[in-house]
Amino acid sequence: MRRKKAFAAVFLLSLFLLSCATTHQVTTEVIPDSARIVxxxxxxxxxxxxxxxxxxxxxxxxxxxxVKGNTLSQYVTVSFDPEKTNVEAFIKTLESEEFFVKxxxxxxx
Numbered sequence: 314m315r316r317k318k319a320f321a322a323v324f325l326l327s328l329f330l331l332s333c334a335t336t337h338q339v340t341t342e343v344i345p346d347s348a349r350i351v352x353x354x355x356x357x358x359x360x361x362x363x364x365x366x367x368x369x370x371x372x373x374x375x376x377x378x379x380v381k382g383n384t385l386s387q388y389v390t391v392s393f394d395p396e397k398t399n400v401e402a403f404i405k406t407l408e409s410e411e412f413f414v415k416x417x418x419x420x421x422x
Contacts, residue, residue: 367382
């Protein structure tokens with residue numbers, strides 16, 4: 314019985330450490346000077362897993378160049394082509410996947 318509890322503790326600790334790990338993804342696409350950058354506050358962006366989900370969801374939108382999530386601040390930064398997509402499309406797409414954006418988007422470029 315003691316061995317099972319120890320195994321369960323190690324297993325749960327391993328899962329916790331994996332969820333806390335950060336992923337560093339390098340974009341291979343050159344982002345043009347005409348690109349816009351927006352920051353969205355997504356309170357659900359609290360782990361590497363949710364950050365990866367959000368990145369995958371937004372990268373599937375035509376016109377998105379790059380997505381970076383910060384699990385500490387819970388902000389998601391999106392680089393995009395304003396002629397192909399817009400901030401409203403990001404918010405609508407995220408919310409359709411149960412990732413809700415709080416507050417006003419901040420256009421940084």
